[in-house]
Amino acid sequence: MKDKGFLYKYHFVHIDNLEETEKFLSEMAAKGWMLRHVTGSVKFEFEKCEPSDVVFSVDVFSEGSVYDTYTIDSNLEYIEYCKKAGWTFICSAGKIDYFMSADKNTPEIESDQAYKLKTLEKPLMMTKIVSPLLFILMGLVFLITQLGASRNLVFISSLHFTSVFLWVFIMALDIISVCMYLRWLIKARREVAAGRKIPPNRFNLNFRSAAVLLAVLAFLHTAAVLFFGIRFDEKEMLIYPFIWIILLFTMFLLHCFSAYAEKHRLDRDTFRILYTVLLPLGCSAVIIILITASVIFLNGKNKEHELVISSEDLELFGDPQVFAVRTGEDVHWGHFLMAYDRYTIEAYDEEGAKKLEDPDYRPEEVVVNHTWSFDVLRPGSQAVYDLMADDIREKRFRLYGINFDIGEAERRPELESAGITVWNIRGNYGGIMQKYYIYDGRTLIGATCDEDLTKEQMQVIADSFMR
Amino acid sequence: MARLKYKTLTEQMFYILMCMKKECCGIDIMDMVSDMTGGKVKIGPGTLYTLLGDFVKQGFIRETAVEGRKRSYILTDSGREILAEEYMRLKVQVSDYESYMGEGE
Structure with missing residues (x-):
């Protein structure tokens, strides 16, 4: 079998400049590539031929459809007319019909x-x-x-x-x-x-x-x-x-x-x-x-932070009904802009505390009496740090990317003296939560907590990060 | 509307309409016009196709027979009328030319 050359070429057809396409096709034919098929007015398929001097006519068929113009009856009739005038039909693509003629004097398809x-x-x-x-x-x-x-x-x-x-x-x-x-x-x-x-x-x-x-x-x-x-x-x-x-x-x-x-x-x-x-x-x-x-x-460059709270400090989270306190599962999500961590502090009742003492205890058996969980946002770059620090100084609330909540600053003198600013936030967490910003002029963390923390409790968390 | 649109016929429209004095096949009009004018006026197949459709819509011609993909047409009365009007218009132009340019000589 004779080796048949095929070639795909991309060319944009513009209805307001069809001459360009006609010229392109003639040039291809002169180089020995005859148009065979067009897909979507972009992809042109050529077949190897003898280099020939032919003209092309690329025209919009007014009654054509974007999907399948060729098989429309009126298009077949239109093609008959063009054939009669001396044009050889090649293919249809979208609303456009492609014709070829070896005779340069073939009358133009659209003479008006x-x-x-x-x-x-x-x-x-x-x-x-x-x-x-x-x-x-x-x-x-x-x-x-x-x-x-x-x-x-x-x-x-x-x-x-x-x-x-x-x-x-x-x-x-x-x-x-x-x-x-x-x-x-x-x-x-x-x-x-x-x-x-x-x-x-x-x-x-x-x-x-x-x-x-x-x-x-x-x-x-x-x-x-x-x-x-x-x-x-x-x-x-x-x-x-x-x-x-x-x-x-x-x-x-x-x-x-x-x-x-x-x-x-x-x-x-x-x-x-x-x-x-x-x-x-x-x-x-x-x-x-x-x-x-x-x-x-x-x-890999994101460093994780581990919440380290001494056992004495953990007692701050206890109340008369709490017999043991420890930090629970932590979650860390690395962000380039800001690191996002979730920490929990768990408190156990008498029974739970006893079970914890058993070295072979199973976590699901231990009843947690109370849980404090809070999310900590640590800015990852100096620019964001400056931005948040400014906001805290000016008591302005803003949304920081991963936190889509709306809220307003609330005065808490007892926390402010410790460099902690508090916002009440409502949002997609459901309910109202407290948002704390702890700022010591060097390090800055923002924490979202399920419930009110006291000054001492917050200070303990802050200390862990400020170290 | 039709009147307004076809107040003057273009050269190509004029010849196409003339061809359909007798019943004729749409596809043959290209050759007929070419013969009639000695190849001076060439009608493009695309234009002819579009014009035939338009003329039928306007009622200047009507379809008489469909044979496969070949359709035949014939002039209607309003088609004759518009052709005659165009003839009169051209005639006025010619006589104006003669009376004015002839005087000058």
Whole structure:
């Protein structure tokens, strides 16, 4: 069997600049690649042929459907008309039909420019006006909720920042695109009224300009991320430059691969396996490995804090009914911005205390009489520490990322003298809880506790951290 | 509305409508126009297809037969009317030209 060369190429079809696609297809034919099939107005499949000088006609079929235009009866009839005029039908993709002719004098499929413009405007309305506007609207809703409703949220998360950044970028791009389209439309209508041809809209993304745009986006985002990452000591932000490098590298790799296949005439199956399976899988594997490695690497840097309370101090948590007190299970979640820990202090009644003395006791048998549990937030960087310290000095309540509660400062003179500020908070924990901030000018912890702690009890916890 | 839209027929519309004086197959119109004008006016297949659909909608022509994917059409009275109007318009233009430019000579 003769070795058949197949080639996939990506090319963006723009309804307001179909001439560009026609030119692209003619150039491919001149290089010895004949169009065979188009998928989704992006992916073009070529078959090896003798280099030939042919013209293409790429036109929107007005009654076409986005899904399956070819089989529509009216399209088949339309194709008959085009065949009669000397065009060879190649394929349909979306609302667009692709025709080819070896004769350069074959009459244009759309000879009436006014009708052609009318046919083009309908699908363009959707892609150039409606969908960008929807994106702008979505972006606005997103920005309002992120920057408006949560303006008190000190959530200097890289993900938050990145999403805001991307949305602003997309919105700016959409606004420019809508304006440029309307400019083109006015110009096209004027040209048609004057009996001239529809001018192509040159403000459109092709493969190259999309790559440039992506590179610009990557550069801007990386610069911003590095700035904030260093400013707020948020190490997770450093992952983004990696992701950008991998993404751009992948695109470069795909481009090289496409050029290679074109040169060496890979057969279809090899091409398909390499292009659609191995390459994407390889790239995603590299990305996943890199992300996982960075997370493990960065997480390893988080130091855990152990609550150490002397047995004498533990007695502070006892009352006449309590016979033994000890610290219970601790939970630690590492965060780059802030470490989050949950501590419990358990008190036992007489029976429980007795069982605890037995070296072989089973935890489920021991009845806990009372539990104090509190969450401790330790700022992981100087910037966040300064922010929280300022808030405490100025008695201002804010939400600190992982704590989504609303509350107000309450005066507790007996605790204030010990450098402890208290807020009552309500929120997704259910009920009202106390939030304590302990601050000694050097170390700062915020604790959320199930119930009121006395000055002495709080001081014991604070001492454990201040050491 | 129809009147407003087709106040003047374009050259291509004019020739397409003329072809359907007698019943004829839509697909043959391209060749007929080309023959009629000696290849001066070329109708694009896409434009022809769209215009035929439009003319049927406006009632200038009507479908007479469907044979597979070949449809035949014939002019209706309102089609003849609009064609005659266009002819009169062109005629006025010609006579205006003659009377004015002829005088000048």
